[in-house]
Amino acid sequence: MSQKKPQMQVEQKVPENIVKKTARDTKLREAVAKRRTERLAANKTRRAQWDKNAQAYENEYKAADKSLIDNIRKAKSEGGFYVPAESKLILVVRIRGINTLNPQVRQTLRLLKLRQLHNAAFVRVNKATIEMIRKVEPYVTYGYPSRAVIKNLIYKRGYAKINGQRIPITNNNVIEQQLGKVGIHSIEDLIHEIVTVGPNFKEANRFLWAFKLRGPRGGFIAKRKSFINQGDWGNREDLINDLVKRMI
Amino acid sequence: MTSVPLVSVFSADDSSKVTAKHIPLPAVFQTPIRPDIVSFVHTNIAKNRRQAHAVNPQAGMQHSAESWGTGRAVARIPRVSGSGTHRSGQAAFGNQCRKGRMSLPIKVWRRWHRRVNIKQKRHAAATAVAATGIVPLVLARGHRISQVPQIPLVVEDKIESYEKTTDALNFLKRFGAFEDVQKVVSTKVVRAGISKQRGKKYRVRKGPLVVYFNENAKLLKAFRNVPGVEVVNVTRLNLLQLAPGGQLGRFVIWTQSAFAHLDKLFGTYRYTSIIKDGYQLLRPLITNPDLARIINSNQVQEKVQPAKTTKVLHEVQKKNPLKNTKAMDRLNPYAKKQRAAAVAAIKANTKGTKKIKKNKALKKASRAAYNKVAASLNDATKAAVQEEQDIKVKYFSVQKGAAQTE
Numbered sequence: 001m002s003q004k005k006p007q008m009q010v011e012q013k014v015p016e017n018i019v020k021k022t023a024r025d026t027k028l029r030e031a032v033a034k035r036r037t038e039r040l041a042a043n044k045t046r047r048a049q050w051d052k053n054a055q056a057y058e059n060e061y062k063a064a065d066k067s068l069i070d071n072i073r074k075a076k077s078e079g080g081f082y083v084p085a086e087s088k089l090i091l092v093v094r095i096r097g098i099n100t101l102n103p104q105v106r107q108t109l110r111l112l113k114l115r116q117l118h119n120a121a122f123v124r125v126n127k128a129t130i131e132m133i134r135k136v137e138p139y140v141t142y143g144y145p146s147r148a149v150i151k152n153l154i155y156k157r158g159y160a161k162i163n164g165q166r167i168p169i170t171n172n173n174v175i176e177q178q179l180g181k182v183g184i185h186s187i188e189d190l191i192h193e194i195v196t197v198g199p200n201f202k203e204a205n206r207f208l209w210a211f212k213l214r215g216p217r218g219g220f221i222a223k224r225k226s227f228i229n230q231g232d233w234g235n236r237e238d239l240i241n242d243l244v245k246r247m248i
Numbered sequence: 249m250t251s252v253p254l255v256s257v258f259s260a261d262d263s264s265k266v267t268a269k270h271i272p273l274p275a276v277f278q279t280p281i282r283p284d285i286v287s288f289v290h291t292n293i294a295k296n297r298r299q300a301h302a303v304n305p306q307a308g309m310q311h312s313a314e315s316w317g318t319g320r321a322v323a324r325i326p327r328v329s330g331s332g333t334h335r336s337g338q339a340a341f342g343n344q345c346r347k348g349r350m351s352l353p354i355k356v357w358r359r360w361h362r363r364v365n366i367k368q369k370r371h372a373a374a375t376a377v378a379a380t381g382i383v384p385l386v387l388a389r390g391h392r393i394s395q396v397p398q399i400p401l402v403v404e405d406k407i408e409s410y411e412k413t414t415d416a417l418n419f420l421k422r423f424g425a426f427e428d429v430q431k432v433v434s435t436k437v438v439r440a441g442i443s444k445q446r447g448k449k450y451r452v453r454k455g456p457l458v459v460y461f462n463e464n465a466k467l468l469k470a471f472r473n474v475p476g477v478e479v480v481n482v483t484r485l486n487l488l489q490l491a492p493g494g495q496l497g498r499f500v501i502w503t504q505s506a507f508a509h510l511d512k513l514f515g516t517y518r519y520t521s522i523i524k525d526g527y528q529l530l531r532p533l534i535t536n537p538d539l540a541r542i543i544n545s546n547q548v549q550e551k552v553q554p555a556k557t558t559k560v561l562h563e564v565q566k567k568n569p570l571k572n573t574k575a576m577d578r579l580n581p582y583a584k585k586q587r588a589a590a591v592a593a594i595k596a597n598t599k600g601t602k603k604i605k606k607n608k609a610l611k612k613a614s615r616a617a618y619n620k621v622a623a624s625l626n627d628a629t630k631a632a633v634q635e636e637q638d639i640k641v642k643y644f645s646v647q648k649g650a651a652q653t654e
Contacts, residue, residue, distance in 0.1 A: 017544035047581045051581040051585075054580055054582030058586075155570050156568050156570050170579075174561055186579070188580055
């Protein structure tokens with residue numbers, strides 16, 4: 001039978017501040033981990049919602065296209081014409097530089113967010129904005145953007161104005177933070193709001209920084225002349241899409 | 249610090265024997281280390297040993313040089329008068345001139361010495377003494393003290409009666425201080441520069457400093473010839489010796505009575521000094537230097553705000569979602585399905601054509617259909633071309649060699 005030898009008791013005394021610090025650190029780490037799991041779970045549901053919304057919008061767009069075609073066919077078959085509603089949205093592109101500008105024109109361009117050459121911005125169509133655009137007509141070209149152009153602009157050249165800073169829209173948190181309270185949570189929501197000029201178009205458009213486009217590949221025709229006179233400035237209706245595609 | 253640090257006094261003959269076990273450290277050694285004060289005081293006090301020197305006041309000026317003025321196609325600098333030698337007509341007096349006087353010649357009444365406030369000098373001395381008791385500082389200064397039994401090294405007063413250098417050497421060997429002396433000996437070099445011709449041939453390092461108390465001590469003569477060793481009375485401690493070059497941490501060997509005298513000399517934190525009339529040792533700015541303990545204490549942690557997390561809102565680099573699938577999927581999870589659907593649609597189309605390629609009969613039928621359409625088109629175009637030619641012939645009568653008839 002072996003007798004257990006009395007062993008010297010070595011007291012492991014840990015300094016008090018280390019004990020406190022480890023306790024505090026573990027608590028913080030647990031809180032961070034908990035926040036992370038919560039965030040990941042929330043993100044999953046959010047992404048599912050974005051997916052669902054995007055799908056709904058795609059169906060909506062397809063339905064809109066189909067109804068347009070159906071209306072045209074119906075009118076043709078009856079021997080009449082189908083005149084689609086005038087566009088509620090205008091895309092304005094600044095064509096002139098900053099030098100020697102009439103101060104009122106300068107101010108109006110600023111109000112339209114067009115502070116720089118080749119800046120583009122969406123504008124809702126109403127009496128007030130029509131008058132503004134008329135004031136600056138020789139310095140801009142504008143028209144009715146197509147859905148594809150709107151989508152490409154926001155995806156490729158989409159920047160947000162957050163706290164006066166120009167922040168790239170690289171993820172939907174950027175959008176959620178600013179526009180979450182008006183029901184726009186993802187980029188597809190934003191695009192849909194712009195395309196349909198919905199009830200929160202004002203917030204959505206304010207959120208967007210002016211699109212900084214490049215000069216058009218292939219060039220302008222003649223910026224000194226109006227579009228009607230084989231130039232460039234003024235209303236070019238649907239042909240704005242061709243121009244912007246070359247500028248995007 | 250509730251406990252007073254203690255120091256042992258060693259026997260002069262045997263470094264392993266301790267004559268007085270635990271003597272409290274004099275309060276000077278608790279003074280905060282202030283290298284800024286020491287370096288300020290040192291730079292000024294070091295100037296006080298300087299001897300005046302000056303340039304010969306007549307140097308470069310022993311000419312009757314005068315400027316030739318304008319109109320002679322030469323610079324207006326004073327020129328040496330006279331003739332018959334190269335020197336005549338040459339420029340003189342100016343600092344820019346060859347053989348001219350220097351600019352701002354040094355005068356003997358230059359302010360060579362600096363006065364320093366007494367309090368600053370005393371604080372510097374106190375700090376320097378404190379630093380001699382801190383091993384890392386002494387090591388950092390370059391002293392070889394790895395074999396020294398204790399820092400600060402306090403030895404019984406017997407060494408004050410040493411008369412022979414051999415006694416001194418043996419004493420140093422016994423206490424591990426000889427390594428420092430050897431360092432001094434081995435690193436003695438001939439000085440670079442002119443000073444070697446002016447009586448400072450060698451550059452010698454500083455070794456141990458021996459501090460004694462009794463005025464009729466004979467140890468000065470014993471230690472005098474040991475290279476590097478300096479001997480000084482504790483009442484005449486010199487910052488230039490305690491912190492040579494302004495660098496704290498001289499290796500000091502104290503005799504017991506010298507060590508005991510330090511409290512009277514510098515005073516304590518309870519009593520001002522008697523000898524340095526009314527001098528109070530410097531108090532530390534922070535009484536509890538254990539910052540980790542302070543920061544982690546309950547009192548501080550209760551008030552502290554939670555650490556700020558750097559919340560990044562957007563990716564550092566914007567990638568084009570129209571080209572970068574990852575960036576697209578991040579923004580629009582439905583895009584993946586759309587891409588898949590597009591690929592499936594293409595595949596469905598090609599399936600049909602593949603089917604045709606494989607089936608020869610189908611191929612033949614499709615080719616026949618194509619030819620029929622092409623032929624009918626050909627007929628149509630032939631007719632159109634013929635019609636155009638008829639019109640040309642009818643209205644313009646352009647034929648080879650035919651004259652235009654009216």
